[in-house]
Amino acid sequence: MLNAFKWLSNVPQQTIIYRIRRDALETRIFPELSDDQGNQNSNSPRQLQAGVTLANRYAIQEVIGVGGMGSVYRARDMHFPNVTKLVAVKEMINTAPDPLVRETIVQNFEREANLLATLHHTSIPRIYDYFSLESRSYLVLEFIHGKDMETIINDTKGFLSEDQVLTWAIELCDVLDYLHKHKPDPIIFRDMKPSNVMININGDVMLVDFGIAKTFQSGIKGTMIGTEGYSPPEQYRGEATPAADIYAMGATIHHALTRRDPRVEPPFSFAERPLRRINQAVSAEMETVVNMALEYSPASRFRSALDMKQALMAVARKTGALSRISVSSPVSTATTGGVKPLWSFKCEDEIRSTPAIFQGVLYVGSYDNNLYALNSADGKFQWKYPTEGGVVSRPAVVDGNIYFGSEDKRLHVVSARSGKVLWTYYTDGPIRSSPRIAEGHVFIGSDDGHLHAVNLNTGRLVWRFETADAVRSTPYVTSDLVYVGNESGDYYAVDFRGVLKWRFHAKRSITSSTVGTPQTIYFSSVDSTLYALDPRNGWVIWRFRLGKASISTPCIVDDMIFVGASDGFIYAVDARSAKEVWRFRTEHQVNGSPVIYKDSLYCGSVDGNLYCLEYRTGRLRWKFGTEGPITGTPLVYDDIVYIGSNDHQIYALLA
Amino acid sequence: MDKFFRWLFGNNQQQPSTAVKTVEAANTAPLSEQQLQSIVGNQNPRFDLQQLIASGGQSVGKQRELNEDSIFALTATMAGNSGNLPFGLYIVADGMGGHQFGEVASNAAIRSVAGYIMSKFHPFLFQVKPETVEESFQEIMQAAVADAQRAIQKEAPGSGTTLTAALVVGQQITVAHVGDSRAYFIYPDGRIEPITRDHSLVKRLEELGHITPEEAANYPHRNVLYRALGQGEILDPDIFTLGFPQPGYLMICSDGLWGVIAEQDLVRSINEAPNLQRACQNLVNAANIAGGPDNISVILVQLIG
Numbered sequence: 001m002l003n004a005f006k007w008l009s010n011v012p013q014q015t016i017i018y019r020i021r022r023d024a025l026e027t028r029i030f031p032e033l034s035d036d037q038g039n040q041n042s043n044s045p046r047q048l049q050a051g052v053t054l055a056n057r058y059a060i061q062e063v064i065g066v067g068g069m070g071s072v073y074r075a076r077d078m079h080f081p082n083v084t085k086l087v088a089v090k091e092m093i094n095t096a097p098d099p100l101v102r103e104t105i106v107q108n109f110e111r112e113a114n115l116l117a118t119l120h121h122t123s124i125p126r127i128y129d130y131f132s133l134e135s136r137s138y139l140v141l142e143f144i145h146g147k148d149m150e151t152i153i154n155d156t157k158g159f160l161s162e163d164q165v166l167t168w169a170i171e172l173c174d175v176l177d178y179l180h181k182h183k184p185d186p187i188i189f190r191d192m193k194p195s196n197v198m199i200n201i202n203g204d205v206m207l208v209d210f211g212i213a214k215t216f217q218s219g220i221k222g223t224m225i226g227t228e229g230y231s232p233p234e235q236y237r238g239e240a241t242p243a244a245d246i247y248a249m250g251a252t253i254h255h256a257l258t259r260r261d262p263r264v265e266p267p268f269s270f271a272e273r274p275l276r277r278i279n280q281a282v283s284a285e286m287e288t289v290v291n292m293a294l295e296y297s298p299a300s301r302f303r304s305a306l307d308m309k310q311a312l313m314a315v316a317r318k319t320g321a322l323s324r325i326s327v328s329s330p331v332s333t334a335t336t337g338g339v340k341p342l343w344s345f346k347c348e349d350e351i352r353s354t355p356a357i358f359q360g361v362l363y364v365g366s367y368d369n370n371l372y373a374l375n376s377a378d379g380k381f382q383w384k385y386p387t388e389g390g391v392v393s394r395p396a397v398v399d400g401n402i403y404f405g406s407e408d409k410r411l412h413v414v415s416a417r418s419g420k421v422l423w424t425y426y427t428d429g430p431i432r433s434s435p436r437i438a439e440g441h442v443f444i445g446s447d448d449g450h451l452h453a454v455n456l457n458t459g460r461l462v463w464r465f466e467t468a469d470a471v472r473s474t475p476y477v478t479s480d481l482v483y484v485g486n487e488s489g490d491y492y493a494v495d496f497r498g499v500l501k502w503r504f505h506a507k508r509s510i511t512s513s514t515v516g517t518p519q520t521i522y523f524s525s526v527d528s529t530l531y532a533l534d535p536r537n538g539w540v541i542w543r544f545r546l547g548k549a550s551i552s553t554p555c556i557v558d559d560m561i562f563v564g565a566s567d568g569f570i571y572a573v574d575a576r577s578a579k580e581v582w583r584f585r586t587e588h589q590v591n592g593s594p595v596i597y598k599d600s601l602y603c604g605s606v607d608g609n610l611y612c613l614e615y616r617t618g619r620l621r622w623k624f625g626t627e628g629p630i631t632g633t634p635l636v637y638d639d640i641v642y643i644g645s646n647d648h649q650i651y652a653l654l655a
Numbered sequence: 656m657d658k659f660f661r662w663l664f665g666n667n668q669q670q671p672s673t674a675v676k677t678v679e680a681a682n683t684a685p686l687s688e689q690q691l692q693s694i695v696g697n698q699n700p701r702f703d704l705q706q707l708i709a710s711g712g713q714s715v716g717k718q719r720e721l722n723e724d725s726i727f728a729l730t731a732t733m734a735g736n737s738g739n740l741p742f743g744l745y746i747v748a749d750g751m752g753g754h755q756f757g758e759v760a761s762n763a764a765i766r767s768v769a770g771y772i773m774s775k776f777h778p779f780l781f782q783v784k785p786e787t788v789e790e791s792f793q794e795i796m797q798a799a800v801a802d803a804q805r806a807i808q809k810e811a812p813g814s815g816t817t818l819t820a821a822l823v824v825g826q827q828i829t830v831a832h833v834g835d836s837r838a839y840f841i842y843p844d845g846r847i848e849p850i851t852r853d854h855s856l857v858k859r860l861e862e863l864g865h866i867t868p869e870e871a872a873n874y875p876h877r878n879v880l881y882r883a884l885g886q887g888e889i890l891d892p893d894i895f896t897l898g899f900p901q902p903g904y905l906m907i908c909s910d911g912l913w914g915v916i917a918e919q920d921l922v923r924s925i926n927e928a929p930n931l932q933r934a935c936q937n938l939v940n941a942a943n944i945a946g947g948p949d950n951i952s953v954i955l956v957q958l959i960g
Contacts, residue, residue: 098759
């Protein structure tokens with residue numbers, strides 16, 4: 001397990017970097033990586049080019065939208081040569097090879113045209129024309145200067161104001177009321193959602209896309225008309241009633257006020273995301289209205305769109321901007337001051353490493369070049385062992401001996417009891433990696449670019465494996481292979497004879513150490529990715545994108561992976577599906593590793609705090625502030641958490 | 656007779672082969688320990704070569720005229736000095752019924768998913784100097800599903816299909832799943848474990864506690880899905896990776912099988928069958944005997960060695 005360093009990636013001399021302060025380090029170690037995710041645009045079939053004139057009348061200007069079956073264009077109506085009359089031309093390309101399928105599609109399109117032609121409302125675009133050309137059909141509609149609501153939600157930093165959403169919602173209820181009262185038969189819109197609502201330059205709403213507003217065919221599996229996420233339970237059963245539009249209206253307001261897209265959440269899960277838990281600026285009255293619209297049973301919702309409109313207007317009257325009460329969250333802060341250390345011990349320089357414990361004694365390295373042995377119960381000093389370089393390596397204890405590396409290039413082995421040296425082993429570069437002991441060997445990396453296998457008892461080199469760059473991660477050992485990453489992003493699986501079995505390459509350095517199960521190994525990289533690989537052959541099972549670079553070693557519990565990153569977050573990721581379970585924000589980089597003890601996660605941050613979170617939910621239990629950044633990993637043993645800080649101290653806290 | 660065996664097994668008088676002894680002793684004496692060992696060994700062979708074996712079964716059922724299910728199974732064994740990496744791809748797609756061209760959708764789904772995945776693995780599998788695959792298994796699956804979504808929207812707009820696809824590379828199974836076809840792990844000791852979660856209305860209502868499992872079993876709209884390939888704008892398939900059960904089976908099937916036969920009967924059918932082909936046939940037959948209300952599709956896969 002490698003912890004954190006006070007040196008920079010590309011500075012070769014430790015003496016120079018020794019005094020670089022953390023501020024410089026943290027900003028320079030992880031420059032923003034350019035996001036190289038690209039364009040996976042669909043190759044939609046032949047869009048019309050600007051300049052083409054359709055039906056001798058509509059001069060295409062540009063594409064303003066792309067749907068599943070064609071594009072929407074802005075065009076100029078050339079029947080009005082003296083004024084610029086803009087129209088929206090909605091195109092439907094019939095790509096279906098099967099004649100029966102083709103026919104059905106054309107019928108659906110005609111139905112939308114006929115329906116629209118019968119409607120007159122300021123919030124419904126007017127229809128001007130309808131025609132077909134070969135395999136394409138076109139609807140010519142009123143052009144709306146504006147943006148759709150989904151775009152507005154996405155483009156807004158933070159949340160849209162409640163007043164704004166309220167105004168739109170009232171107008172939308174008004175147009176729904178108009179549709180539901182349509183004669184001879186009510187029209188159910190069935191596809192209310194932000195992307196179907198345009199906001200024009202006057203700020204008024206326009207309901208667009210009447211493609212599926214029609215009589216409903218119920219019954220057979222698959223008649224899933226409506227948009228997943230916004231549709232109520234009964235709509236999946238084939239029931240389309242005004243109550244379904246009311247539910248979708250509630251879902252639309254919920255999306256607008258929370259920015260949580262219901263299409264990527266499980267269906268009918270709004271109750272799990274209460275409005276005011278996500279957006280505390282929302283009024284209690286508004287939440288009540290939305291909750292009622294989103295009632296599971298249609299009978300419990302508003303009886304009509306008009307009722308909902310009136311309820312929204314009541315909210316508007318009650319909550320002037322002045323009377324709005326901002327509800328503060330009941331979380332965290334209260335618990336901060338309460339945590340007192342059992343003991344603390346001060347070294348002469350920063351502690352960036354992770355301690356180890358053995359028979360009631362805590363061993364920890366410091367940048368004052370010493371390894372300290374302290375009584376784990378009271379922090380009393382036992383002995384210290386001096387090296388000639390900073391110690392960031394986490395000690396390993398075997399048979400009463402302590403193994404650890406130092407920036408003086410050596411692997412040191414000292415007696416746990418006396419602190420007397422048994423042997424040392426020289427590499428050709430500073431050691432920041434930690435030793436891993438298995439099968440009678442000590443495996444350790446060095447800045448000399450090698451993975452060293454050293455005989456556990458004699459301290460003699462068994463073999464060394466050359467990599468292309470410094471090895472600062474700690475080797476991970478399974479029953480037949482040793483895994484290690486280096487600073488140029490190479491990752492190696494080597495057998496016990498030092499023979500390469502496979503290798504993998506990440507885009508940036510792999511400073512994080514590996515953790516694994518027999519099925520999968522995990523590590524993070526400065527390329528902002530958490531990797532899951534097959535330990536047998538190096539195939540990539542999944543990649544999880546972190547907000548920024550990471551040198552934090554992951555930890556695994558119950559099919560969950562936890563890892564920190566320099567964007568300040570601690571992430572919890574599902575090990576099977578690579579989906580984020582939660583993330584917790586600290587105030588600065590998280591370079592150390594999380595550890596799990598019982599049902600808590602402990603992790604330090606460069607913001608100086610040690611955080612204790614409920615590991616299943618990421619909820620804060622308590623935090624403990626130190627005087628300097630924390631870059632090491634806590635050790636939890638016997639209900640006590642031990643953590644070193646750059647304030648030169650090591651603390652013992654009750655877990 | 657004796658001559659025949661000698662010819663068959665080589666004429667070595669000092670050390671007559673076990674097979675000869677077994678045959679000679681069969682009628683007259685109890686089996687020796689050595690004989691027992693050899694029989695047991697033959698029944699439960701250990702293979703040095705790790706490989707996948709798979710079989711499929713399908714039937715239109717007894718009550719439908721049209722088969723809207725599609726299945727795809729591909730198994731590759733490649734071993735040599737460069738390594739031994741089992742590779743397999745298994746897909747079940749159940750097109751959605753009625754006049755909505757479900758058979759077009761399920762066919763487009765299996766072909767485009769398989770086509771996309773094979774194009775990604777082609778340089779690794781079929782080039783003299785194999786190239787490593789850049790993307791992760793899960794990224795490839797995600798892209799394959801998106802590709803299938805586009806294909807269906809093009810071939811049969813408005814239609815939809817379920818999709819349960821399992822990509823096996825080495826001992827890792829990466830599953831992409833939309834809808835209510837299912838993948839199971841089945842163990843020789845009789846345990847059966849569904850590894851996918853149905854995207855059906857009834858399952859969701861059950862998860863939310865609106866209906867009990869008993870009500871779910873008799874729910875009138877059991878076949879309504881809330882997520883299907885070809886439907887909706889944002890498709891969010893479940894994608895995850897698990898280790899291949901060893902010993903055990905991977906089974907993928909449509910609701911024409913799992914909706915008709917109780918889980919424990921599925922397991923019994925499989926564990927009683929002498930081989931995978933027969934197991935698939937038995938499963939299909941059982942579903943038909945139970946009324947065959949829907950199209951039936953099943954794929955069984957085993958990783959040996």
